[in-house]
Amino acid sequence: MRQRPKGSSEKSNSSVSSSVEAINNGKETPLYDNTKNVVVVAKRSSYVILALFVLVIYGSWGVYHYQFESLPLPLTLEQVGKRGFSELEAMKHVEALTQLGPHPVGSVSLDRALQYVFEASESIKKTAHWEVDVEVDFFSAKSGANNLVGGLFNGKTLVYSDLNHIVLRILPKYASEAGENAILVSSHIDSVFAAEGAGDCSSCVAVMLELARGISQWAHGFKNAVIFLFNTGEEEGLNGAHSFITQHPWSDTIQMAIDLEAMGIGGKSSIFQAGPHPWAIENYALVAKYPTAQIIAEDIFSSGAIKSATDFQVYKEIAGLSGLDFAYMENTAVYHTKNDRLKLLKPGSLQHLGENMLAFLLHAAASSNLPKDKGESSQDKSIYFDILGTYLITFRQRVANMLYNSVILQSLLIWTTSLLMGGYTAAISLALSCLSVILMWICSIGFSIIAAFILPLVCSSPVPFVASPWLVVGLFGAPALLGAFIGHHMGYLILQSYLSCTFVGRKRNLPMIVKSDVAKLDAERWLYKTGLLQWLILLTVGNYYKIGSSYLALAWLISPAFAYGLLEATLSPARLPKPLKTLTLLIGLSIPFLLSSGMIIRLTGTVIGTAVRFERNPGSTPEWLGTVIIALFVAAIICFTMVYLMSYVHISDAKLPIIVGTCILFAISLGAAWMGVVPPFREDTARAVNVSNQRLLT
Structure with missing residues (x-):
């Protein structure tokens, strides 16, 4: 000073x-x-901006690693005893099932898999607690027609016949009323024709068998039965679940359904659908040891963006049941390919799901207040998300409505007061700062889409990043960030020019050069506040349509706004603007990045993994479609999450390093993909294909 x-x-x-x-x-x-x-x-040197970018990158990766990659240690049977869950015991089942090779419906290998599960169930029956009844039923559905009204099979009628299932029911021997109220745990034995099915779904079948072994030692104190359904025909159109829920005599006793699935292989099994009644997710949050659940996954899945379906749809739609839907989502690129193999199943994956499920089943089976009203309205559904895979937060939709409405109204009041005090100049400044956000979106999407169209022209594969997802950072993240910054900076220059003109008339006692620099500071603060407005609009839209993941917009609005109000805000027009504090940015972004950065990385990996299936029907979709979708997704993430940080860059020395750095990163990534330094597919990550099996008539 x-x-x-x-x-x-x-x-x-x-x-x-x-x-x-x-x-x-x-x-x-x-x-x-x-x-x-x-x-x-x-002072705000380029080193400060570089440090902030490094902090964002490494902090986000650290959150992702802790939230999704820190798995519990696999336990042996000696360590857990008769009543615990042992991954090593469950792995024996996975090994036995995968050794049979692919086992689709109608194959001899599926018959062998059914026989294996039947024998394992009989073994559980023999070793069960003496006060526990274990019933094993080899159920055969002769025929049926599955007509779903939503999801992937909407408007289609799937006819099936000769489907065989193993049904295992566990209940207390001296409490006959428990048989009238049951909890269903379901997964499928069959695999697609090309895969041995280590992830989809032998891992889930193995978890269920080990859970049944442990549950059979606890059930003498239960008030509800637990039914384990090992069905077949899921890969053919959810036919196994449909045949059981419509034809098996035990189906009428089921009060809640839990489905175990895999959209990859291993890692943490996450809840990606819950409800419609909130009882299951709320009680799961109370007892789960390593809870992993994100309602944003449910929003994306329910929107139809992911062309897939699970047995949980049958249980909700046909039987009107509430419950939970779990899925493994690690390494999505191997889903339904020959690489769905045992060696890719990470140690600790089964232990994670097994311990969570065991705790929840023991709690639910002993409860006397399971939801009884099937098909209950979902107007008061539960909003849920985990924090670092350690704490699961749940709250009802009505609470969310009150909270969101309160924040929206207060935000509108603050904006209205600010504009009234600022007058015409404030209104024009707000409009120009909104223009900078619009230009940011246009340029970011434009640059990333250009990169998406360049890739098929210079690379042997339209998706050269499937085997190495980190390549997306350079191929799409770099141009998206470059475009976002250029668009944002263009808007900043327009806004700064306007504010310089207004300061000429308003601040006559200041030197001209000081007026120019003060205008830069005022423009910086307007851009930061417009980042708040962007998330306010998103929160308003999400609240109107009752989108569960609107809590993210709330976090990205409230935390930066609180930091700004605590350290920066003033309602006195006589005071000149000051440079935004770096501490404001750190305080404002710490909570949003903690809640969302790991999940964003996981979702990006899932989107990249699904891109491999755009090419399974050559000629059915344009080559550029998969890359354009990923480019749009990455650009949207950049524009939403970097809007606050970019407002700090315009009056720093970091502008040229950002432009040069992003260009170099894109060039290196494109060169690596073009020259084959990073191959698009590897031994463990192959292209997915469809094969049509036609019978020739002679």
Whole structure:
């Protein structure tokens, strides 16, 4: 800080001019306060911006690693005893089933898999607690017609015949009423024709068998039965679940359904559908040891963006049941391919799901207040998300409505007050700062889509990043960030030019050069506040349509707004703007990144993994479609999450390094894909194909 002593006007103006000149030569931002006769120097070098970017990247990766990749240690049977869950015991079942090779419906290998599960169930029956009844039923559905009204099979009638299932029911021997109220745990034995099905779904079948072994030692204290359904025909159109729920005599006793699935292989099994009644997810949150659940996955899945379906749809739609739907989502690229193999199943994956499920089943089976009303309305559904895979937060939709409406109304009140106090100048400034956000979106999407169209022209594969998902950072993240910054900076220059003109008339006692620099600071603050407005709009839309993942918009709005109000905000128009504090950014973004960065990385990996299936029907879709979808997804993430950080860059020395750095990163990534340094597919990540099996008539 430089302080100007009182004296002659000539000496004072000379002092201010020399100070400003020295400041500008040193790449610093001045602030002249007429009431205190001081010029305040605020430094923001390129090193600060670089440090912030590094913190965002490494912090996000750290959150992702802790939230999704930190798995529990596999336990042996000796460690857990008769009543616990042992991954090593479950792995024996996975090994036995995968050794049979692919076992689709109608194959001999599926018959062998059914026989294996039947024998394992009989073994559980023999070793069960003496006060527990274990019933094993080899159920055969002769024929049926499955007509679903939503999801992947909407409008289609699937006819099936000769489907065989293993049904295992566990209930207390001396509490006959428990048989009238049951909890269903379901998964499928069959695999697609090309895969041995280690992930989809031998891993889930193995978890169920080990759960049944443990449950059979606890069930003498249950108030509800537990039914384990090992069905076949899921890969043919959810026919196994349909045949059981419509034809088996035990289906009428089921009060809640839990489906175990895999959209990849291993990792943490996450809840991606819950409800419609909130009882299951709320009680799961109470007892789960390693809870992993994100309602944003449910929103995406329910929207139809992911062309897939699970047995949980049958249980909800046909039987009107509530419950939970779990899925493994690690390494999505191997889903339904020959690489769905045992060696890719990470140690700790089964232990994670097994311990969570065991705790929940023990709690639910002993409860006397299972939801009884089948088909209950989902108007008061539960909003849920986990924090670092350690805590699961749940709250009802009515609470969310009150919270969101309160925040929206208060935000609108603050914006209205601010605009009324600022008058015409504030309204124009807001419009121009909104223009900068619009330009940011246009340029970010434009640059990333251009990169998406370049890839098929220079690479042997339209999806050269499937085997190495990190390549997307350079191929799409770099151009998206470059475009976002260029668009944002264009809007900043327009806004700064306008504010400079307004300061000429309003602040007559300031030197001209100080007015220009003060306009830069005011433009910076307007851009930061417009980032808040962007998330406010998203929250309003999400609240209107009752989108469960709107809590993310709330976090990205409230936390930065709180930091700004705590450290920066003022309603006095007489005070000149100050440079935004780096502490404001750190406080404001810490909670949003903690809640969303790991999930964003996981979702990006899932989207990349599904891109491999765009090419299974050559000629059915354009080659560029998969890359364009990923490019749009990455650009949207950049624009939503980087809007606050970009407002800090415009008055720093980091503009040129950002432009050069993103260009170099894109060039290196494109060159690596073009020259084959990073192959599009590997031994463990292959292209998915469809094979049509036609019978020739002679």
